Amino acid sequence: MTREQRKLDHIRYAMESGDGNRRTGLEDIQFLHNCLTPVDPDKVDISTRIGSLKLPVPVFMDAITGGAPEVKEINRRLAAVARDAGAAMAVGSQYGAVKEGKHADTYRVIRKENPEGIFFANVSALVSPDEARAAVDMIAADALEIHLNVAQELIMPEGDKTFSLILENLSRLQDCVPVPVIIKETGCGMAAEQIRELQARGFTCFNVAGCGGTSFAAIEAARGKVKRYEKFADWGIPTAWSLIDAAHTARPWDTVIASGGIRSGWQAAQAIALGADAVGMSGNILAVLLQQGEEAAVAYLQDVIADLKDIMVLTGSRTVRELQQVPLIFTGDTLAFIQSRGYEPQFRRKR
Template identity: 40%
Template sequence: MRVSRKVEHLQHALQIGQSGEHGLSDIRFVHQCLPEQSLSSVSLETYIGELNLSSPIVINAMTGGAAETEEINRELAIAARETGIAMAVGSQMSALRHPEVRSSYTIVREMNPTGIVFGNLGSEATVDQAQQAVEMLQANALQIHLNPMQELIMPEGDRDFRGVLDRIARIVHAVSVPVIVKEVGFGITGEAARRLREIGVSIVDVGGFGGTNFAAIENERREESLAWLNDWGIPTSCSLLDVQKSCAPAHIMASGGIRNALDICKALAIGAGAAGLAGIFLKTLKTQGTSAVIQQINTLHAHIKLIMTGVGAATIEELWRVPFIIGGETAHWCYARGIDITEFAQRK
C-alpha cells in the first residue's frame, strides 16, 4: 500500500502543480540606486545549523520507496553533484519496512558520494529508525517531517499525534547529525519553532502553503473528498515572518512554492539561511531531463547573484539586512500576529 501511494503522490503532484499562493509576491525589495556592489564579488556560500553550504538552494525532499522513484532520485542526485547543492530524500520509512526498496534511497549517496545529503523520516519514527536512516545514506542531516493535516485527510493516514515533541527530542539527542524539522506544505508557527529549538532541533524548515498541495493530493485519493481543506495552511511568507521571531536565520530553511531566484532572495531576506525547492525540479526532470535540471540550477545561481548585486548584498548574511516592504495578506498576518513590518522596511 505504502509503495503504491508514493507513486500516486508523484503523479498527483505533477498533475496538480503548485498554487503559487506562497505570499512572497507581498514582499518587495527597496530599490538601491547606489548598491556599491559588484556581481563578481557576490558569494552564495551560506550555513544552516552546523552545515556549511556552497549554495542556498537545496533540492528538498520528494520521493523514494518504489522502483519507479529510484530513477528520479538517481538523476536528482547527479544534478546536485554537478551543481554542488544539498539534496534531501523522501521519507525512508518504506525502506526500513521494505528492504527491497532501499536502493531507491541509497542511489543518492552512490551518485553523490561527497555531497551533502539529508535523510528523512516522519514524526512517528523511533530513535532506532532514525539512526538506521542516517546510516543508510551516510546522511549529513536528518529531516523529520510534520504533516498532521495531510495524515488526517489521507484515507489510511495517522490519527494520533500525541508525543511528537518527545519523540523528536529523543532523536535529536541520539543521532550524530543535525536534525531538521520541516512541514510539508502547511507551515510552521513561531511558537512551534521555539519549542523545536528548545529541544535541540538544529534547523526549522517552514514548509509553507503555496507549493505542492498535499491536502489536494490526498483528496484526489479519497472516495469522499474533503476539498474544503485544500486551502488549509500558512503561506510561506507568513510562516517565515512568524518563525524568524523565534529563530536566527542560520536555523531557518524556507520552502513552500519557491520557484525562481526572486522567491529565493525574498525568502532569504526575510530570515532563512537556505531555500528548499522540489516541485520545479521534479517537473523539469520529468519533461526535459537531468541536463535541464542542471542548467536550471546554474541559471538560478546566476539570477540570485544578479539580485544580490542589485540590492547591495555581497553575502547571504548581508541579504539578511536588506530592507523590504511587506504588503497584502502577509502584512495583515503580521499585524494580527504582532510583527512590526516597519523594522524590515527600515533596515540599514
C-alpha cells in the same frame, strides 16, 4: 493499497495538480533597488550553513521521492542534477525503508551517483532513535530531516493519526544522530508558537515548508476521492508568513529554511531577505526533470542561483546574512499579517 503504490500516486498527483491556487505571500514583498551598490558580481558569497553543515549555495533540492522500485531511476537522476548544479539534496521519506527494510536501494543510489554530494535523510516524527540512525546510515547523510505532516496523515486513509505522540517522540530524536537535525513541515507552514515549543525541546533547525507549493492535503483528497477533503487543499500558513514568524522567533544560533512554492531565484532571494538561511525547492525541479530531462533541470537550478546572485548585487548584499538585513516593502495580505501579529513592518531577523 501498498506503500509503494502510494509513493507513485504522490508523484502522479503532484505533477497533475501543481501548486493550485495556493499563495506563498511572497507576491506581497518588494525589494528596494540600491543604485549605489558597493558589491561587484564576482565578490558575492552565497555560501551558508544549516547548523554546523556548510553549503556552497543556499538553494537545495528538498525531499521528493523514494521507497518504490519505479522511482529508483528518478532518484538517481535527481542526484545527478544536484551534482551538476552544485546543490545539496534531500531524499523523500525513508519511513517505510527503516520500518520494513524494503527498497533501501532506491535511496542509496544517490550516493552511488554523487559520492561527494551533500544529502539529507528524511523520516517521520514517529520513528524510533534506531530508525532515525538507520536512515542517516543508509545514505551516509550529512543532515536529517524529520517531517511533520499532520494534514496529510489526517486526510490519508492509511495515515497514522496518533498526533498526540509527536512532540514527546521528537524529544527522543533530538540527539540521536551526529548530524544536524532539521524539523520540517510539508506544505502547511510553522507558526511562532510551535517553533518556540520545538526550541524548548532543544531543536535549532527549522524548515517552515509553508503553504504555496505542492499540497499533500490536495493530493490525498484526490487519491481518496473524498469530496469533503477538497476544501483543505489550501490549508496552511503561507510561506512568507511562516518565515516572518520564524524571523521573530529564531535565536542567533538557529537555522531557518524556507520551502513551499519557491520557484525562482527572485523568490529565493525574498525568502532569504525574510530571514531564511537556505531555500528548498522540489516539485518544480521534479517537473522539469520528468518533462525536459536532466540538462534542463540543471540549467533551471543554475538560473535560480544566478538570479539570486544578481539580486544580491542589486540590493548591495555581499553575503546571505547581508541579504537578510536589506529593507523590504510589504503590501496586501502579508502586511495585514505582520500587523495582526503585532510586528513592526521593518523588522529584521536578529543576529
